[in-house]
Amino acid sequence: MEKFGVIPGIDQKVSRIFFGCAIRPMNLGEDAGTLLDAALENGINAFDTARVYGSSENSLGNWIRSRGVRDRIVLLTKGGHPAFHPENPADPITRRISREEIRKDLETSLLALGVDTIDIYLLHRDDTSVPAEEIAGWMDELVKEGRVRAIGGSNWTHQRIQAARDYALAHGMTPFTVSSPHFSLAETAADLYGDHCVTLTGSENAQARKWYRENPVAVLSFASLSQGFFSGRWKADDFCRADSPLKPEFIKAFGCEKNLTRLERVRKLAAEKGCTVSQLALRWGFSQGMDLFTAVGSTSPERMLENWKALDIPLSAEEAEWLSAD
Numbered sequence: 014m015e016k017f018g019v020i021p022g023i024d025q026k027v028s029r030i031f032f033g034c035a036i037r038p039m040n041l042g043e044d045a046g047t048l049l050d051a052a053l054e055n056g057i058n059a060f061d062t063a064r065v066y067g068s069s070e071n072s073l074g075n076w077i078r079s080r081g082v083r084d085r086i087v088l089l090t091k092g093g094h095p096a097f098h099p100e101n102p103a104d105p106i107t108r109r110i111s112r113e114e115i116r117k118d119l120e121t122s123l124l125a126l127g128v129d130t131i132d133i134y135l136l137h138r139d140d141t142s143v144p145a146e147e148i149a150g151w152m153d154e155l156v157k158e159g160r161v162r163a164i165g166g167s168n169w170t171h172q173r174i175q176a177a178r179d180y181a182l183a184h185g186m187t188p189f190t191v192s193s194p195h196f197s198l199a200e201t202a203a204d205l206y207g208d209h210c211v212t213l214t215g216s217e218n219a220q221a222r223k224w225y226r227e228n229p230v231a232v233l234s235f236a237s238l239s240q241g242f243f244s245g246r247w248k249a250d251d252f253c254r255a256d257s258p259l260k261p262e263f264i265k266a267f268g269c270e271k272n273l274t275r276l277e278r279v280r281k282l283a284a285e286k287g288c289t290v291s292q293l294a295l296r297w298g299f300s301q302g303m304d305l306f307t308a309v310g311s312t313s314p315e316r317m318l319e320n321w322k323a324l325d326i327p328l329s330a331e332e333a334e335w336l337s338a339d
């Protein structure tokens with residue numbers, strides 16, 4: 014399949030796999046040059062980071078500066094994440110979707126990354142008490158000022174994305190063209206990363222997937238390997254044994270019967286195709302008819318290359334349907 018896509022406002026082709034920069038060494042602000050060099054050399058030119066990924070933006074920014082690669086990459090960051098106060102159960106979350114907070118986050122991201130412009134700027138969470146129309150206007154201002162090129166939301170429902178788009182299009186503004194929800198072959202009912210993460214998995218989200226098939230909005234899925242559920246390290250049995258090495262919260266998020274059946278199907282078909290479990294799980298996402306990109310995190314250059322090569326694997330409609338059958 015075609016390994017690059019087009020996102021309006023971005024003047025270069027965008028790799029369907031984004032390097033997910035929420036990995037431990039980058040969160041700690043460490044040098045990730047070996048990993049990032051290997052990704053770019055092999056063709057992965059898009060990078061997904063966020064204001065709240067510890068020092069990930071600094072780590073990425075240091076690499077961009079030291080290699081002089083700003084013009085060769087597509088840079089995505091996210092702002093407007095809520096602040097959490099777990100120590101105060103009466104008021105555990107402060108929402109931060111306001112014109113001022115978004116601008117403050119963007120300026121901090123630009124400084125940390127050491128760049129003048131962000132290619133794709135997403136709001137990391139939504140605040141449904143703020144009209145989507147108002148937010149659309151604030152984001153359009155950032156495009157007009159040349160601070161960002163393409164805009165969108167992460168963990169926004171498709172209805173809110175649509176409301177923001179409708180308003181922007183009716184008022185001659187730049188519409189949201191990117192949405193970043195969770196999507197993977199394994200379904201999850203759990204709120205994966207806390208605070209209302211939006212997922213496209215499951216029959217209850219069929220309408221959302223249909224909307225994305227019918228509207229010109231790119232989907233940048235995250236946790237498409239289900240946080241390592243499809244790493245190839247685990248078998249269904251590992252989720253069921255009393256002495257399971259897996260963390261209880263991981264078992265709770267992914268260890269339902271439906272997912273375990275899918276995991277075993279992926280293992281079987283991957284063995285037949287001579288590819289890895291991760292590759293086949295990633296490849297499945299691209300068979301679902303949406304304009305899909307996916308952010309994948311790995312601390313290994315070899316595994317990241319393996320992820321990139323997943324797009325070369327042939328997968329028929331029948332095989333894809335079998336993998337996700339209930």
Ligand SMILES: NC(=O)c1ccc[n+]([C@@H]2O[C@H](COP(=O)([O-])OP(=O)(O)OC[C@H]3O[C@@H](n4cnc5c(N)ncnc54)[C@H](OP(=O)(O)O)[C@@H]3O)[C@@H](O)[C@H]2O)c1
Nearest residue numbers: 033034035235236237238239240241244308310311312316
């Ligand atoms: N917008 C949002 O709210 C949001 C939320 C979460 C994440 N994200 C983005 O999505 C990215 C990925 O998310 P994630 O890390 O949570 O989940 P993920 O990509 O589903 O899973 C990452 C895990 O898979 C392993 N892995 C990666 N490639 C592999 C391969 N080829 N073979 C075997 N194992 C492999 C990694 O281990 P190794 O390091 O050992 O390879 C890591 O443990 C993040 O870095 C971030 O950029 C966005």
